[in-house]
Amino acid sequence: MQRIIGLLAALWLAVVLSFGPAHADTAPRKVIIDDEGFALMHLMLLESDKIDVVGITTVSGNTWANRATAMALRGLEIADRPDIPVVQGATYPLLNSEALTERWEALYGKLTWKGAWMKEWAEPTVQSTPVYYGPNDPVDLPNGNPKLKPLPEVAANFMIRMVHQYPGQITIVACGPLTNLALAQRLDPQFASLVGELVYMGGSFNPHQVLDTVSAAEFAREYANSPRREFNARFDPEAASIVSHSEWRKLTVIPADPSTATQLTPDLLKRLAKAAAPDVGAFIAGMEAGFPLWDEIAAGYLLDPAIETEGEDLYVDYNTQFGPDYGDTLSWREHYQPGLGEREAHVVRAIDPKRLEAVMVNAMAQGAKRTK
Incomplete structure (x- = not known):
């Protein structure tokens, strides 16, 4: 009898333990978004029940x-999420600058995209040319200026504070230059080791044209x-290198490679706008079509x-x-790396675009359901 009781107790414990991780997996994943604006990637993560x-x-x-x-x-x-704090980060790259970029172009040729330093395209393009601003120019957004205010904190310090508060539980999704992450790591050498996972959109290995549209071909x-650029x-190579040498628990790289098979088409914008809550849908409907789904792949992978x-x-x-x-991106397989502290990363080389689009639409539908 004692043996039977012992076996039943062991079986009960095994069943309880088996439910533990599964239950934990259903809890929303804590995420910090590090980026240079607000777009579909943000909405995917804000609207999803998983995040x-x-x-x-x-x-x-x-x-x-x-x-x-x-x-x-x-x-x-617009997304009706005033509860989420916003913290401003680095204005300038660690070493790179607009003047250095202009000097580089004079020596080695024109860059396709220069971000905040962009004044004109090198050749005619179907994409609109962004307005050029200085780093301290007043901000006047076309869809209205926010009433919400950012936290009076520095982004690197905010990240450090959060990963110490939730060690191993925070996933950082970085879809812009990695300056904030590099600063956080330099300020606190424990920073990377306390992050559950870093998923960043950056780097390039060997992308090829997949789609035949004019816009897709241009990108x-x-x-x-320049397959490695x-x-x-x-924009900030020194920051990217620091991040590459930091001790992350889990590191996932979403390079440019899978983006050439994707495009934000007018049809996709319509489907997203239709699935989303009214205010979010109106915001999505006003977005410019034609761009690859760079950042959205990172959110979709999450x-x-x-x-x-x-x-x-x-x-x-x-x-x-x-x-x-x-x-430019440097990479090595096992046994060929220099061994100077570079970290192994999982690199996503290709994706299923239709599945990504379905994930995007589903996230908007989840948000709409929650607001009803």
Whole structure:
């Protein structure tokens, strides 16, 4: 009898333990979004039932940090999420600058995209040219300025504070230059080891044109002669290299490679707007079509890792020598890396675009259901 009781107790314990992790997996994943604006990637994570966004940090990249902060605050108002803190981050890259970029172009040729430093395209394009601003110019957003205010804190300090408060529980999704993450790591050497996972959109390995539309071809053709160059890493190569040498528990890289098979088409915008809550849908309907789904792949991978169809574990770093390959992606398979502290990362090389689109639409539908 005692033996039977013991066996039943052991079986009961095994059943209880088996439910523990499964229950934990159903809890929303705590996420910090680090980016240079507000777009579909943010909405995917804000609207999804799987994600608990604990903060948004901003950084200069496609636009300056002050404008990115205003865009994030306004986006949260539209999404009716005033509870989420926004913290402004680095205005300038660690070493790179607009003047250095102009000097580089004079020596080595024109860059396709320069973000906050962009004044004109090198050739005619179907995409609109962004308005050029200075780093401290007043911000006046076309869809209205936010009433919400950012936290009176620095983004790097906010991230450090949050990962100490929730050790191993925070996932950081970084879709802009990695300046804030590099600063946090330099301020606190424990920082990376306390992050549950870093998923960043950046780097480029060997992208090829997949889609035949004019817009898609324009974005893909830059990789024909510079397959290792990608904007986020090129804007702040030193930060990207610091991040590549930091002791992350789990590191996932979403390079430019899978983006050439994706496009924000007018049809996709309509489907997203229809699925979303009214205010969010109206915001989405006003977005410009034609761009690849760079950042959305990072958010989609977080929501459904099965969108990945090809991946590889590689040691990744970035070139910080000021020459023709400044900011280019470096990578090695096991046994070939220099062994100078570079970290192994999982690199997502290709995705299923239709599955990604379904994830995007589903996230908007979840948000709409929650607001009813």
